[in-house]
Amino acid sequence: MTTISCFHCGEEVKEKFTGDNHLFCCAACVNVYYLLSKSGLSSYYSLASSPGFTPLVKNDAFAFLDLPDAVDKLLDFKSTEAEKVRLLLPQIHCSSCIYLLENLHKLKEGILTVHVNFSLKEAAITYDPRRVSIKEIALLLTKIGYEPSFKKKSGTPENNTSYKKQLWKIGVAGFCFGNIMLLSFPEYLALEEVSDDFKSLFRYLNILLILPILFYSGSEFFKNSISALKVKKISIDVPLVLGIIALFGRSMYEVISGTGSGYFDTLAGLVFLLLTGRYFQNKVFNQFSFERELYSYFPLSVLKKTTIGEERVLIENLKEEDFIKIKNEEIIPCDAEVVSESITADLSFITGEAMARRFNKGDKIYAGSKIIGKSGEFKVLKKTDKSYLACLWDEVKSSGKKDVLESLTGKFSGYFTALVLLIALSAFSYYWMNNNIHGAFNALTAVLLITCPCASALSAPMALGNAIRLLSRRGFYLKNAFVIEKVAGIKNIVLDKTGTITVAEKVEVTYCGSTLSDEEESLVFSTVNSSNHPLSRILSDKLKHTPSLEPEAYEEIKGKGIEAKFQNNVVCIGSALFTKSNVTVENPKHGSVVHVAINGKHKGYYFLESRYRKGLWDMLEKLSADSEIYLLSGDHKDENPQLLQYFGKNMLFNQNPEGKKQYIQMLAENGKTMMVGDGINDGVALKVSDVGIAVSDNVNSFYPSAHIILDGKNFIQLAEMISYSRSVLKVIYACLGLSFLYNIVGMYFACTLQVTPLFAAVLMPISSITVVSLAVGGTYFAYRRKFIN
Amino acid sequence: MSVLFLLIIISLTVAAFFVGCYYWAIKTDQFEDDYTPSVRILFDDELTKKPKE
Structure with missing residues (x-):
């Protein structure tokens, strides 16, 4: 059977909606279609087939846009005739x-x-505030399927100018x-027709042209090496600067003394290529922010109960002792006390618990919990900025290690500089002692300029920059190039459970026992549908396509289950004891069991289990081959035999953020540690680990600060990613080896005073080009081999 | 041969002109987004007939 896809959004058409000879999946899609075709x-x-999205309209999602304070913060420009706003529209995906x-x-x-x-x-919208409001625009965008996201943006203009x-x-x-x-051409071709006057004119013009390169474009090399030397370190810039000075000094001497044309072309090319390499290495992923603000997780405004009714306020203006109302799927913005009779909340982001939890009147609930089902009323205990979550967040900020850019090439350049200086000085003193003063200076500068580590300085930026770009195709977004070096050295891998190795918010429900008829299924659905218990919510979500009946009597017995009476049926749902079950459940420990009895007869049970990511076990197999793997979870104990097989004793449950942090620090003592997590509860652990990976099933949604942001779909490629990083490092080693080889050859000629301008002009570009192509080609072939077989 | 003087001045002027263009392009945010303009340019030709404005 072929499935028909919706003309608008491409979803499978189950119930047919027609309009203009096209088929749609729902009335909303038809509406959008008519709206668009009416407006031409x-x-x-x-332009693309089925480009749309099924629009979802939440009624008061944009209610905060009625508050002038909130709108003013969003606007880029404001006047009476026009206002300009930039909105993030995560749904933008095609032409x-x-x-x-x-x-629009x-x-x-x-x-x-x-x-x-x-x-x-992003869409920059200019509109006339007298004729249309920003709220109307937001609603229109949502209606046509582009819901704007009002999370705070972190892209600063300062970043932009640099x-x-x-x-x-x-x-x-x-x-x-x-x-x-161009001006060096006569020298390259050794043209005899060009008179000496012209030759010297060209040489002086070259001096003029080299000045901006030296003092403007290349200024960062000088600045970086001075600041490195100040803290008594040798960075890759130090030997570079040494080479630049040698090249410049020697060239100036040759031109002014009229003995030669100098090496200005080499110097200019070197700076140009180096800057280009660094540009690629530093090219950042604009759409991701690696440093997150806590506030972007919360709603912007909340409904406050006042003596006269309800009022919408910004969460900054919320005070202690205020009463607030939170609806289904909304997030509580502050630590609060439950005022309603009972509510259900999802705490997976805060604590890592997979199953939603129930709160009764008077219970305390933390900021960041998501309400599920019925709306509830709360009394504010602590304001957002003082909430448990905010404290946790501040700790994350302060506890992070400063990223030390102690990179591979940095270490290499330390030894390299020392070696080059040693050789240059010994060549110098050798000729000096043999009373060949001209030869001594010649050898000194020749060694410095020929060994100028252009090739080795280019190899790492090029290889790492290319690797970052290739990894982003696989859903790995790296904060910077140095992360790759760190990943390659990883010994311990710590995984979080909820949302990381399991799929967030998805629970697999399986039914075991005698088959339920349609009528019986609808009885079960009607029973659980009225209940607010977390397990009931999951079950009713699973059975939501069945028709619902109104129970005549309904009773929920705490700790046991629900009993509902219908016209001629009595349904009991709950624990084994409550439903008088004598069935033994297989592996009851790694999930929750809900038994069903109809009219006193036990029918069977539902087994609710959080679902592991597809391919997880293969990935764990690969990961454990060359590193130690650990499971660190804030959830209850899970004794899935497969987990036990891979993690063995390395499983810790019921961990709070502090516990996770300490565990990571303990592991870090015996080797580089990688932490993979998704929630706020992993935030501190991600920060203290050598490499923190934030897994997110929706990269537009909220995730904690990390070194790498990983798209949940690509989670199982973690093993490939680690082994790829190791290959990239090998490529860099190969590049360094090759440039070292060139340097040895060059050094031999320099020490024996055989360096002619032609020799330098040939050797230098060749070494740079071969090393750069090895770096780029090597990383690309490694990528092909690891990810595309 | 002295025509070279003129040629050098011309070549440097031309090159400087392009550097100026490049500077202008950076200033006016033309490197901010390198995808959208390539799509936008195709929209001028309406693919279906335009309704009356």
Whole structure:
């Protein structure tokens, strides 16, 4: 049977909705289609097939946009005639989206222009505040399937200017490099027709052109090496600067003394290539923020109960002792006391518990808990910034190790510089003692310029930059290039359970026992549907397609189960004892069991188990091959035999964030440790580990700060990612080895005073080009081998 | 041969002009988003007939 997909959103069509000879999956999609075609925007559908999203409209999701305070914070520009706002629209995914959004003015009066930035998934909207409000725009966007996300953005303008400066430096270096090459042409070709006057003119022009490179584009090398020397360290910039000075000094001497043309082209090319390499290495993923603000997890506003009714307030303005109302799927923004009779809340993000928990009147509930089912009322105990979660968050911020950029090439350059200096000085003193003063200076500068570590300085940025780019194709987003080096050295891998190795918020429900008829199933559904118990919520969600009946009598007995009376049936759902079950359940410990009895007869049981990610066991097999793996969970004990098989004794349950942190610190003493987690409860542990990976099933949603952000879909490729990082490191070693080989050859010629300008002009580009192609090609082939067989 | 003087001045001017363009492009955020404009340029030709404005 072929499935028909919706013309608008591409979902499978179950119930047919037609409009204009097209088939749709739901009325909402049909509505969007008509809305668009009426406004002459049908091109939306011809640019890509089924480009839309099923729109979900939550009634008061944008209620906070009625508050002028909240709106003012969002606006980029404000006047009486026009306001400009930039909205993050995570749903933007294809060219049709750009088309539709940029034609938004056809859908609504008052919208002036929309400018989409695809890579940031952002739309800059200018509108006339007298004719349309931002709330109306948000509702319109949601209606056509692009729900704006009002989470706070972290991209600072300061970041932006440094990026522009980098580009400009590369541009200046490129300009000077190209012109120097052009002016050096007569020298390359040894043209005899060009008179000496011209030759010296060209040489002086070259000096003029090298100055911006030295003092503007290359200034960061000087600054970096000075600051490295100040803390008595040798970074990769130190030998570079040494080489640059040698090249510049020697070239100046040759030009001014009229003995040669110098090596300005080499110097300019070196700076240009180095800057380009660093640009690729530092290219960041704009759409991710690796440093998160806690507030972006919370809603912006909340319903406050007042003497006259309900009022919407920003969470910053909430005070202690205020009464607030939280609805289904909403997050409690502050530590609070439950005022309603009983509510159910999902704490998986805060504590790591997989199953939702029930709270009764008077119980304390932490900020960050998500309400499930019935809405509830709460009394604020502590404001958001003083809540348990905020304290935890502040600790995360302060406890993190400073990222030390003690990189591989950094260490290498330390030894390298010492060695080069030693050789240069011994060559110098050798010729000096033999009374060859000219030869002594010649050898000194020749050694410094020929061993200039351009090749080795280029190899790491190029290899790492390329590796970062390739890994992002596989859903691994790295904070910076140095993370790869750290990943390669990992000895211990610690995994969180809920949301990391299991799929967040998904519970597998299986039924065992005598088959239930449709009528019986609907009886079960009607019974659990009225209950607020976490297990009932899961069951009713599973059975939601069955028709519901109204029970005549209904009783929930705490700790036992539910009994409901229907016209001619009595349904008991709950513990084994309560339903008089004598069935033995297999492996009861790694899930929850709910028994069903109808009219006093035990029918069977539902088994509720959090679902492990597909392919998890294979991945654990691979991971445990060359590292120690640990399971660290805030959830209750889980004795799944497969978990036991892979983790053995390395499983810890019921851990709070502090416990997790201490465990990581203990492990870190015997080797580099990687922590993989997803919730706030893992936040501190992620920060103190050598490599913290935040797993997120939806990269637009909230996740804690980390070194790597991993798309949940690609979780099982963690093993490949680690082994790829090791290969990348091997490629860098190979590059360093190759450039070392070039240096030995060069050094031999330099020490024996055989370095001619032609020799230098040939050897230097060749070494750079071969090393860079080895770096880029090597990382690419390793990627092909690890990820695409 | 003295024409070289002129040629060098011209070549440097041309190159400087392009550096100026590059600077302008950076200033006006043209490197901010390198995907959307490539799509946007195709929208000018409406794929279906336009309704009356």
